[in-house]
Amino acid sequence: MSQPRLRFAPSPTGYLHVGGARTALFNWLLAKKEQGTFILRIEDTDVARSTEESVNAIFEGMRWLGLDWNEGPFFQTERFPVYREFVEKLLAEGKAYRCYCTPEELEAKRELAMKEGRKPKYDGTCRSLRAVTPERPFAVRFRAPHDGITAFNDLVKGPISFNNEELDDLIIQRSDGTPTYNFTVVIDDATMAITTVIRGDDHVNNTPRQILLYEALGYPVPQFAHVPMILGADKTRLSKRHGATSVMAYRDMGFLPEAMVNYLVRLGWSYGDEEIFSREELVQKFSIENVGRSAGVFNPDKLLWLNAHYIKTGDPVRLADLLTPFLHERNVDTSQGPDLTMVVRTLQERSRTLVEMADGALFYFRDDFAYEEEAAAKFLKADVDPLFEELLLHLRNLDPFNQSGIEAAFKELCSARGIKLGQIGPAVRVALCGGTTSPGIYEVIEVLGKNESLKRISRALDFLRR
Known part of the structure; x- marks a missing residue:
């Protein structure tokens, strides 16, 4: 039997829609599974509506999803x-x-x-x-x-x-x-x-x-x-009124391509009760026979759940690379400040999207943040002044400056003062990041490094002594 030849043939009259992306994905998976050929063809005979911008948007979306083609792109106008x-x-x-x-x-x-x-x-x-x-x-x-x-x-x-x-x-x-x-x-x-x-x-x-x-x-x-078509939550055909329908809009919202691929495949194709598949597993297991006859309903929460999984389990080095443009949008110079891969490691468990991760990472790169008013009033009080002074001494003398040493310094301070971590930890968190929400303080201090950590705790001391 000859090897299969499949194609994706979009019209370049707009962005790559999630429905078109799923069609491309099904064709790509079957071609890969059967060691066949996947062809990209641009159906641009509607000259009035076809644009070069749309052609480029299709290419960009395909490349982001990792859907490489063996032949093409062919253009009908040629x-x-x-x-x-x-x-x-x-x-x-x-x-x-x-x-x-x-x-x-x-x-x-x-x-x-x-x-x-x-x-x-x-x-x-x-x-x-x-x-x-x-x-x-x-x-x-x-x-x-x-x-x-x-x-x-x-x-x-x-x-x-x-x-x-x-x-x-x-x-x-x-x-x-x-x-x-x-x-x-x-x-x-x-x-x-x-x-x-x-x-x-x-x-x-x-x-x-x-x-x-x-x-x-x-x-x-x-x-x-x-x-079958992809429907919105109201069971009508997926459209802009249901939210973003462009594949690249999801990239810009901080979604990972592997999450989108996994989600789109499962939007109509099933393999038992399994939800999470690597690309290699999808190529191995995909079949048209397991594509359902009923329409799939696009569930943004399910996509978000998948994305959180892939961020949590992703390679921090790759995630740091993907995170960089989001930080640049927030006027962060990633060449200055802590190591971005270390920053990512502290945020993977806490972030559902790269946008959330970028927002959560800002305090690492900015030391001029204002303290949250309620948090400062509750934790940056006079009774932590001597604790901060002693903590500065412990951290200043710490060598090597790593997470286990930092934890030991806190325990030593708490033991010497007869206090629990809860009596100093929240105040240190506010000093380091401006509020009460952040990764663990031992992680944060290690990532910020000795000089920056000492500087921020000293700044908090100045604040509470006013």
Whole structure:
């Protein structure tokens, strides 16, 4: 059996939507699993709405998700000569014909059919014309069979059939010479030897027309798998009113690509009760047979939970690299101050997104923060003055300056003074970070380093002595 060839063919009329990203992901996973070929094709024949910015947004989204392609990107606007060649072939074989009906005439036919309760399909006015009138503008229609059934076995939905009498003679080339979607997609998939088409189930009704074109052209018909739409919490099609729908918007909100990949795959595909999969596991276990027939509901909280897991278990060095632009947005110079990898290690357990991590990291890089008013009033009081003085002495003499030594210094102070850690710990936390919420104080002191820690505790001393 030949290796499978799959494709993702977005229209560059906007960003990479999460629904499109999931379709790309399903195709990519199946190609990887079967050691096949994954092709990227840009369907940019809608010249009025297609933009270079959208093309770049698709590339950026694919690369962020790690969906590398083996062939392409191919652009439909560069393949117009190919489409014209196949139009001429169908005309020469009598499988297509010129239609001279004007838009006004077609609209009148449609309105009459609607008025008479008939399906508004083309009535075949030009189907039997033999004379060619070159000076008149014309579209080219496919001569579809009007009897029989067109059927296929959908890999997700099962057997599907259509009565051919319900299908009209599809326009394959407009009067301005441009090809139509249902024609170009067949020519592209046929000439690129696509074996399996995985796409959204909004394309189901296009499939019988496309199958008839494959058969008329003498090409093998690929397998089709139509995956259900992604819905919002209100069970309507996912849109901007449900929140962000752009893949890159989630990157900008501090989500990791592995969390998005894991979430999108599980949004329609299941493998027992398992929720978390590495990319390697997804390639190994993914199958179209386990894609459900019902629509997936996008749950931002589930995505957030997954993201928190991947941050918690992620490589601190990589996370530090990903965190850097978020800190730069907050005017933090990461070349100054503590080691960013050490900072990340203290925040992994506490952060659900890189945005949360960046916000939580700010105190490490800024020593001019104001103390939270309530925290300062509660903890930075005169009775901690001597404790701070003694703590400064302990920390100043500490060598090596590491977490275990810092912990020992606190225990020694508490033992000598006959106090519990709770009587000094919160005050030290306020001194170090400005409030009562932060990683453990031993970690924080180690990351800040001796000089910065001493400086901040001394600053708090000055504050409480005013």
